[in-house]
Amino acid sequence: MNEIKELLNGEIGDEMEVLKDMKLGTDEYKIAVDGVTKLYDRAIEIKKIEAEQELKRQQHEADQKFKEEQQRDERNDRRIKNGLTLAALVVTTGTAVWGTIKSIKFEETGTITTIMGRGWINKLIPKK
Numbered sequence: 001m002n003e004i005k006e007l008l009n010g011e012i013g014d015e016m017e018v019l020k021d022m023k024l025g026t027d028e029y030k031i032a033v034d035g036v037t038k039l040y041d042r043a044i045e046i047k048k049i050e051a052e053q054e055l056k057r058q059q060h061e062a063d064q065k066f067k068e069e070q071q072r073d074e075r076n077d078r079r080i081k082n083g084l085t086l087a088a089l090v091v092t093t094g095t096a097v098w099g100t101i102k103s104i105k106f107e108e109t110g111t112i113t114t115i116m117g118r119g120w121i122n123k124l125i126p127k128k
Contacts, residue, residue: 005046012039100124 015036022029100121 005043008039008043008046012036012043015039096124 015032019029019032019036022032
């Protein structure tokens with residue numbers, strides 16, 4: 001693409017030099033001006049194409065960066081969610097174990113001394 005731009009710019013420069021030596025208002029001058037105008041139009045089209053390509057490249061990079069950030073955020077959210085689930089499980093299990101240990105106070109005969117303790121055991125080990 002750079003070669004084309006260089007050739008086009010060189011041709012435009014050459015045509016402008018030729019125009020300097022021509023007489024204004026002649027048919028040759030009009031034809032040369034028309035040719036230079038077409039060359040400038042091509043140069044403008046090339047610049048537009050390059051600008052569009054650069055814009056697409058920047059948009060693609062921005063999309064990639066956004067996707068990477070989104071994946072990182074989702075990964076962090078999953079870790080936090082799993083951590084909270086694990087913490088809830090540990091707290092629930094710990095509370096159940098602690099409650100069971102505290103409520104089971106056996107006397108010498110092996111009976112549970114408190115009403116709460118008996119209720120707790122009945123919930124843990126239901127009778128059929």
